[in-house]
Amino acid sequence: MHRRVFVIEAGKAFPVVAGALYLIGCGGSSTSPSAVADVQSTSTIANSHTHTANVPAADQMHPADKTYTSSSDDAHTHMVTLTASQLSTIASGGSVTVTSTSSAVTGSHTHDFTFRGKK
Numbered sequence: 001m002h003r004r005v006f007v008i009e010a011g012k013a014f015p016v017v018a019g020a021l022y023l024i025g026c027g028g029s030s031t032s033p034s035a036v037a038d039v040q041s042t043s044t045i046a047n048s049h050t051h052t053a054n055v056p057a058a059d060q061m062h063p064a065d066k067t068y069t070s071s072s073d074d075a076h077t078h079m080v081t082l083t084a085s086q087l088s089t090i091a092s093g094g095s096v097t098v099t100s101t102s103s104a105v106t107g108s109h110t111h112d113f114t115f116r117g118k119k
Helices: 002-025 057-061 084-091
Strands: 039-042 052-055 066-069 079-082 095-099 112-116
Touching: 039 112, 052 066, 052 112, 057 084, 079 084, 079 095, 084 095, 084 112
Parallel strands: none
Antiparallel strands: 039 052, 066 079, 095 112
């Protein structure tokens, strides 16, 4: 009698286990079209050069005001600041354009950076 009860109870658990395995297997994939990804922008040209700046996916997923350092070109960099609201816009697939700080090294020039979300 105990063996019979065990077999019946084990049979009841099978659909639950199979369902749980299915859901785990269907978990979010990093290749999903709705996934947030790192976003890189190449600046506008100023003084005959450009810079790039990168916004990591993690910053988009947990938005807070953040300042990024651009790539170095012509022996200088620029700072690019995004607000929490702008990071949220990028994370949702929107576009944001910001102006960098000016460069003290090569004269006072700035660059515009447009960051486009990848959703």
